[in-house]
Amino acid sequence: MGIEGPFWRAIAVFRVASLVYAGILLIQHDGYARPALGWLVIGLMALWTAASIFLYSVDAVRGWPLLVIDMLVTVACLLASPYAQGRFQFAQGVMPLPATWVAAPVLAWAVYGGRRLGAVGAAIVAAADVWLRVRTPGAPVYLNGAVLLFLAGVVVGHVARLAKQAEERMQRAIEMEAAQRERDRLSRGIHDSVLQVLALVQRRGQEIGGEAAELGRLAGEQEAALRDLISMRPAPSGDLRTLLTRYGSATVTVSTPATPIVLPPATAEEVAAAVGAALDNVRTHVGRDARAWVFAETVDDTVIVSVRDEGDGIPDGRLQQAERDGRLGVAQSIKGRITDLGGTVTYVTGPGEGTEVEIRIPAGESA
Structure with a gap:
């Protein structure tokens, strides 16, 4: 899971806390038109919370199919709010039935794909909420939640992308350090054997002269090239x-x-x-x-x-x-x-x- 692990665990904690908060809101308000339907939606949210926490923890499963299903379940719970709350939904200060739980897929999309995908997720959830209010005559339309969703998706996506880039740079630095240690180890062995032999061939070739001098010159060139090669840093x-x-x-x-x-x-x-x-x-x-x-x-x-x-x-x-x-x-x-x-x-x-x-x-x- 790498650097993304803490992000997914934080989203899991957010899902649980938001689920508890939605349940508390349902208990506090007794003006819902269909409380039984409200508890049914809360139960569906609880099941999906448990399932999503497990599925997002598996690298092989985490991907577009899971992200899409997560968004569909969230939007479905959001669209069920008017049927459970009735006219009470549009009273001043009353939140939709899922409450802050609807932000979970937005955060998941942001962590998975960065700030742009986070903004897209926020737009989908915000569009569903605005559509619910627009389709009801006389219902007030609030954009505060949409703005907060958008900011959360962009900021979390940006931070997640920066964390991934930092992890990649650190991994490259570790690989370069390991390669340099291996280079140093090989350099010591080459210096103690091959370079000494090439230096000896060069010296003896110059002493003997003739064709041996040409071999000595070539040995000297290869010695110099090999010294340059083993001394280079990554x-x-x-x-x-x-x-x-x-x-x-x-x-x-x-x-x-x-x-x-x-x-x-x-x-x-x-x-x-x-x-x-x-x-x-x-x-x-x-x-x-x-x-x-x-x-x-x-x-x-x-x-x-x-x-x-x-x-x-x-x-x-x-x-x-x-x-x-x-x-x-x-x-x-x-x-x-x-x-x-x-x-x-x-x-x-x-x-x-x-x-x-x-x-x-x-x-x-x-x-």
Whole structure:
């Protein structure tokens, strides 16, 4: 039940207290036209109070069918008031037969669906009460109860929604803390084994020279990348900056702002994948040792990511020819991904000037 548990228990207490209050009002007033019918309605209210308290406590049952039935039972008891009270119902200061018990489904709707659903529940109950009074000639129409129902539904719904959001944030914080503890545990093991081996390979490779020196250089790059990986703290979900930083190496320089570049998680993953595809193209067509630069920034409501290399550039028509030949790396891995996200991809290249891939993605909710 989580954070909602106290709300449902409070509503259960409210139902019982309101039921007792309705019974006391029926005992005090002896001017009802049909007291027996009044007690029959009170009995129905008591049965539904017991049933609803149990049903709302079961997570699998709590949902729209129960909410609708709760509202129908309440409105039925409210509409039975004129038949039990007769003309006495419209005397000054006399409440309908269910009295404050009619607010219970409004509170239930508010806790379940927030302030908007609470307002809808209040409107239904208030409309039934006003209809009873309007249909009787000469009966006074009071809106005080409708206003109080509306305020109760909106306020309780708002508080319940805030409580749910706070619970979700706390759960995410707990998960991040657990992930960090696991990361720290793995970091200690990696530091004592893998990093030491990579450092030894790098040092010995440089001492031996030749092909071993190349292996040593690669080992040094992997050691640096692994140290960066295990030292990173959990980042906000959808932080593009963190995803791009993982591409950094001895040949790839990644420049990002100091603050997170937050996008919807799926969007951030797709943009990072497109950048990875662009870097793969650099290694394939320019060389594994070619230098590349990744730059990311946010301008107004647009995230701009560029990937630049030091190659000889792309000849005119080369991309179109590759697409016609069925080589769809650029068309699908880069342009296809970004186009599906509502963004654009621009290639800036020239003979001997290298190639720059510029990716633009909307940073707002449209992303």
